[in-house]
Amino acid sequence: MDASGGSGDAKADATEESIQPDAIGQPTHAGSEQLDDDPVPLSCFTILGDAGRGSYSVVQRAYDNRAQPATQSRIVAIKTLYLSYGDSNEELRVAATREVSLLRSVEHENVLRALGVAAGPIDENFHIIMECCVKDLAVLIEEDEVRLSVSEVKCLSWQLFQGLRYLHTQNIIHRDIKPDNLLLTARGTLKIGDLGLARCHSTGSMTPGMATLWYRAPELLVGAAEYTSAIDIWAAGVVIGELILGIPILPGETDADQLDLIAKLLGSPTDRDLQPLRDAGYPCRGMQDSLVTWNLPDRFAEAGGKGIVAFLTGLLQWDSNNRWTASGALQGRGALQGRGEPAAEDAAVWWNKQPVMCREEELSFLSDWSYVYISSASHKSSMIVVRFLFSSAANSPRQETPPSSTG
Numbered sequence: 399m400d401a402s403g404g405s406g407d408a409k410a411d412a413t414e415e416s417i418q419p420d421a422i423g424q425p426t427h428a429g430s431e432q433l434d435d436d437p438v439p440l441s442c443f444t445i446l447g448d449a450g451r452g453s454y455s456v457v458q459r460a461y462d463n464r465a466q467p468a469t470q471s472r473i474v475a476i477k478t479l480y481l482s483y484g485d486s487n488e489e490l491r492v493a494a495t496r497e498v499s500l501l502r503s504v505e506h507e508n509v510l511r512a513l514g515v516a517a518g519p520i521d522e523n524f525h526i527i528m529e530c531c532v533k534d535l536a537v538l539i540e541e542d543e544v545r546l547s548v549s550e551v552k553c554l555s556w557q558l559f560q561g562l563r564y565l566h567t568q569n570i571i572h573r574d575i576k577p578d579n580l581l582l583t584a585r586g587t588l589k590i591g592d593l594g595l596a597r598c599h600s601t602g603s604m605t606p607g608m609a610t611l612w613y614r615a616p617e618l619l620v621g622a623a624e625y626t627s628a629i630d631i632w633a634a635g636v637v638i639g640e641l642i643l644g645i646p647i648l649p650g651e652t653d654a655d656q657l658d659l660i661a662k663l664l665g666s667p668t669d670r671d672l673q674p675l676r677d678a679g680y681p682c683r684g685m686q687d688s689l690v691t692w693n694l695p696d697r698f699a700e701a702g703g704k705g706i707v708a709f710l711t712g713l714l715q716w717d718s719n720n721r722w723t724a725s726g727a728l729q730g731r732g733a734l735q736g737r738g739e740p741a742a743e744d745a746a747v748w749w750n751k752q753p754v755m756c757r758e759e760e761l762s763f764l765s766d767w768s769y770v771y772i773s774s775a776s777h778k779s780s781m782i783v784v785r786f787l788f789s790s791a792a793n794s795p796r797q798e799t800p801p802s803s804t805g
Contacts, residue, residue, distance in 0.1 A: 437517035438464070440525065443476060454490060455479045459530065475531075476516060479524040493594055494524040500570065500593045501526065508561030510581060510591040532584050534591070535577035535637075539644060544763050548703045551641045552748070552755035554580075556728070557588035558634055563724035565590070566627040572596050573608040575633035577640060586758035599627060609633060611656055612648050616667075616716055619653045619660075620680045628718035631727070635713030642702045664714060665692035671716035705747035712744055 443460040450457050457477045479494040501512035516525035535554070538544045546554070558580065565572055572579075573595040581591045595608055604625065609618055615632035617625050639647040648663065650656030661667070666689050672682045694714070695707045702710075712722040722745070729745040749755060 437515050437525075438527065440476075440516050440518045440521070443474070443516070445476075446473070449475060462527075473530050474513060475528045477526045477528055479526070481523050491524075494526075497594045497596070498524070498526060500596050500598075501528075504565070504568065504570070504593075506561060506564040507587060508557045508589055509564060510589040510593075529589070531581035531589060531591070533582060535580045535582065535588075535641070538582065538763060539577060539640070542763070545644050546641050547753065547756075547762070548642070548701075548706075549753045549756040550761055551638065551702075552753075553586070553758060553761060554588050554641065555634075555638050556749070556755060557758075558590070558637070559724045559727045561588070561590040562627075562630055562634060563728065565596075566630070566724055569599050570596055571599050571625075571627045572630050574610060574613075575630050575637060576610050576613045577637055578610075580637070584764065586761040586764055611650055611653070612636065612646055614653075614656060615718065616657065616660060617675060617680070617718055619657050620675060620682060622675065622678065622680050624678060626718060627723075628721045631713055631721045631724065632715075632718070634724075634727075635710055638713070639698065639710060642698060642706065647697070660716075661690045663693050663697065664716065666690045667716040674717055674719060703753060704751045705744070705749075708744040709748035 442464050443462055446459040446461055448456060448458050455478055457475055460474050460476045462472050462474050479490060479497075481491050481494065498512065498515060501510075505511070510531070511529045513527040513529065516527055518525075533542075539546075558575075562572070562575075570593075572590065572593065574592060575590070579590065579592040581589045583589065597604060604623055609615070609629060613633035613636045615625070615629040618629060636648055648656060648659045650659050667682075675682055694710060698706050698710060709727075713727065715721045727745055
């Protein structure tokens with residue numbers, strides 16, 4: 399499994415929550431800090447071990463020796479992007495620069511935060527110092543084989559849409575939402591990670607074929623180069639479906655196969671569904687060759703509880719113009735009640751009907767994540783070491799998107 403997504407990066411953007419011990423040696427959140435303006439020498443960090451590897455990067459857990467006083471020491475993640483990878487050198491350099499630029503511009507609880515950049519004495523690679531999380535959703539579902547309750551799925555979905563709403567408000571399209579890129583802290587906070595493929599939205603053409611295949615929206619599957627943040631909404635809907643059932647819901651092998659699986663779930667697209675793509679000049683040949691009926695209720699109604707079918711329907715629409723926004727998906731609960739978006743009524747059923755959404759700290763799998771403290775004479779304090787409960791599988795069945803230096 400490759401948890402950092404479409405750029406073929408390492409297992410996760412980060413693999414342990416940024417923590418520090420309080421006076422009685424219990425984990426607490428490290429305070430908010432500004433991104434470092436200048437590269438930090440790698441010698442300032444003690445590497446604790448690999449968190450995962452990919453084709454173009456490695457993520458390592460590290461002890462930050464800079465923190466003073468000693469009680470403020472913390473674990474961070476250092477993501478190293480290899481900038482000398484055959485003919486991809488320049489593409490990787492552009493991708494790394496873009497990722498750091500975007501990471502510097504975001505600040506939200508549900509988006510992974512960068513703390514700075516680091517540099518070695520003789521080193522052409524790019525090192526990003528990041529917040530740390532315990533693991534990603536893909537590891538939780540596939541390797542740990544955790545079956546989430548509907549209450550837990552709602553909790554994670556709420557956080558996902560909070561993060562997406564923030565990114566989209568900042569005019570950023572993530573372009574690779576999938577379980578591997580959704581990271582979890584030890585307190586149950588979900589963070590959207592891996593902004594390596596993210597771009598500021600523009601009205602012109604962008605690179606077609608973005609997003610990992612299983613989570614790729616229909617417009618991307620037909621080669622559209624003009625798309626919107628609706629591709630993230632589609633991917634989020636597929637992720638939620640996967641969390642509900644515990645298995646990938648659209649595991650295609652090719653673009654054509656993926657379109658066929660979508661048709662078997664949503665029913666064959668109508669002329670009205672495809673008209674925006676045809677108007678834009680994108681081929682839709684073969685998408686209506688066989689008439690398939692709507693199958694979404696049969697797959698999700700029993701497992702997802704009341705409201706799941708209407709909720710997923712709002713996210714998974716052939717026509718991107720008909721998909722909910724992230725704000726629309728959050729409608730109907732708490733402070734967002736009654737704001738008047740078309741999604742409000744259907745979204746409210748999902749959020750408010752039994753079983754109700756649990757709180758972050760109530761996520762059942764958190765009880766299996768434990769801290770281990772060991773003495774460290776060199777630091778004259780307790781070094782925090784975290785017991786990681788995941789493996790570092792390198793090969794994922796998920797189709798990957800190569801890094802691109804284009805838009």
